[in-house]
Amino acid sequence: MPKVTIDGIEIEVPKGTTILQAARMIGPEVAPPTMCYYSKLKTSGGYCRTCIVKVTKGSAQNPNPMPKPVASCRTEVMDGMEVQNVTSPEILEARKGVVEFLLINHPLDCPVCDQAGECSLQDLGYEHGAAKTRYEFKRREFERIDIGKYVQLHMTRCILCYRCVKTAEQITDNRVHGVIHRGDAGEISTYIEKAIDNEFSGNVIDVCPVGALTDKTFRFKQRVWFTKPVEAHRKCTTKSATGQTCSGKVRLWYKGEDILRVTARKDQWGEVEEFICNDCRFEHKKTSDWTIEGPSPVNRHSVISQNHYNHLNELKVEVMKHQKALGFININKRP
Amino acid sequence: MGKKLLIHNDRVPGIHTLDVYRAHGGYASVEKALKSMTPDQVTEEVKKSGLRGRGGAGFPTGMKWSFLAKPEGVPRYLVCNADESEPGTFKDRYLMEKIPHALIEGMITSSYALGANQSYIYIRGEYFYVARILETAIAEAYAAGWLGKNILGTNYSLELSVQVGGGAYICGEETALLESLEGKRGNPRIKPPFPAVAGLWGCPTVVNNVETIAAVCPIVMMGGEEYAKIGVGKSTGTKLISASGHINKPGVYEIELGLPVEEFIYSEEYCGGIRNGKKMKAVVAGGSSVPILPTELILKTAKGEPRLMTYESLADGGFQTGTMLGSGGFIVMDEDTSIVKNLFTFTRFYHHESCGQCSPCREGTGWMEKILKKILDGKGTLADVDLLWDIQSKIEGKTICPLGEAAAWPVAAALRHFKHEFEAYVKNPSSIKDVKHYYRLNNLVEA
């Protein structure tokens, strides 16, 4: 089994493991952030360049460094490889550049975006970005589009990560969903309207890292941090055309006694554990529909997570209040 | 006169027809290869010749061929890259338009060497009339038995097809080309796997430039060693140069590698000097993506040696003081040229052509264009000039395909060698009104 050293920590991994996967095995301290890679979707990753790392030694046989930074999510480890992520100032600077590129055409209006609080771009910007924008030109804008009964697309927020495209390709049948146009004029095509007419289409909402694809049954009902996530399941036998069966394992988001939305469960890295069907997601919003397992182990590493503001005294008080009100503690915090 | 191997017959009337081409020795390499050589022997000659890819990167062709995976029972493909979209480059068009059979002959001989029974010429959409010329020539070759089943009575068979692209620069990048050829959106693939292992329809594939493939014919005829005697060092053979800009005689020239740059620009045989008696200001030596060099550095290296038209000499000094031979798109600019305006044109091109898969190229190219437009509108600041440098450095080396670099390098080089010009525009915006060709700018982009 190949051995790879990431930021000075050595780990032995199965052949075919990518640098990113190896780093995640070591832990969140060295795992590069990701915006387009999705472990549950084949051929995802490689696009956003957020996860770039420096390979200072290619392998035991070829000790030369790689000529340029590589996307860790699409580069397999070799035996004897040495990689720098957080220990390379150059990589941190490059990542800051990527964050800036992702943001120059993204509206900076999180307060009115439904994704705020669970947005990967918001978290990324907070952790790796600059405090101010250097971009002074007009930003790309699009009209909102309803795609089917349940989902709304707002291209203005899209970062073209291709996750929804891969979802449509891999877990829904007959893909009619893709990117049209080129470069920064690229658009998630409205052919998605057809892809959405499908038992598993709602998953595009969960895989979207930003507020470009949102749940119309939940939009603007509540800020996510005021809702309380609970793990639950029901017996579900819905099959996708590609042979996937709905697990029926979900996360219910409560406000008081009401279930405001249903999503798939996400893991430590913010990725869906098992995809769920539209029936579970959109049509079962009564507590009596579900067997409740208990509070969700929520990964609140996000911008609105309380700990980021711990150093700000006045906010800390606020945060503690909410923490109490929410009645759960955060685990799995990422740096 | 330098030796010519590729376009020596370009003025012969009717050379685009099979009969005339054949009468001038055409298809001899097919005869020689198929009848008296094994495929590996052909590859061996190409290796010995030292031929390097003429598409831009200059990768040794023989080595590329020997990397081709040859699993049992899996078809292999040769794909000719005739997408030729790099601004300043128009040599492949000339070759295909004038002597289409030279490419077809090269395709047959090369396909034989690689064991490909189906080959493709992928040509850019704007060259539709050239595609027709090729198709006519291919039909002639089929009719005469140079293509199809059992060529020359051997058991080697080859089908050759022309595929016209939609006219995207990115489809010249080899993996985007293969995607497009498969009928998909022309997005570059993430490598590895490389085409030599998994290319067209997942099968081992070689992608070569038009000129590279055409050069295989003289190599087979004269032998690799003889070919390698032409040129200097690792830059062997002849090269087609597309010369454009403020010279007296723009056009396509076949040169022996090793020709001094100065001779190429000023001699009557080639560019014939700068037009209207002007002085030369700068040269982009290998297509729009390679670093621009000021006169002093294009004529002589930083060490003071005369610069030669070779891969090595043009690259001497790295990007600090050197450039690249690239695709051979040689753009000469006279003293009246505005480097900033020229850079704006290039940057606008790369912004327009970015496929948009990776964020640095998708977003960075447009941002640089907007800043350059701002400077040309007389609203730039010194901070903008620094910002340009910072943006290009954050694109370079961080993208899926080299288009990111192609967009970043011209910006870096213009700032490296002509920063004073940017600063002058910023400090004294009224000087911009004298910039030539500025008149259409406002129709081009809305910032």
Ligand SMILES: Cc1cc2nc3c(=O)[nH]c(=O)nc-3n(C[C@H](O)[C@H](O)[C@H](O)COP(=O)(O)O)c2cc1C
């Ligand atoms: C953005 C981009 C555009 C390219 N365009 C062309 C082209 O138009 N023609 C070409 O021959 N090679 C082009 N290339 C280079 C090809 O990817 C590839 O290296 C070449 O076709 C290999 O052929 P060669 O080894 O014979 O040079 C391009 C590369 C990039 C990154």
Ligand code: SF4
């Ligand atoms: S809509 Fe969302 S998931 Fe789809 S490409 Fe855009 S950001 Fe990615």
Ligand code: SF4
């Ligand atoms: S570098 Fe540019 S053209 Fe190449 S894959 Fe990335 S976005 Fe597309």
Ligand code: FES
């Ligand atoms: S997460 Fe690896 S490139 Fe986007």
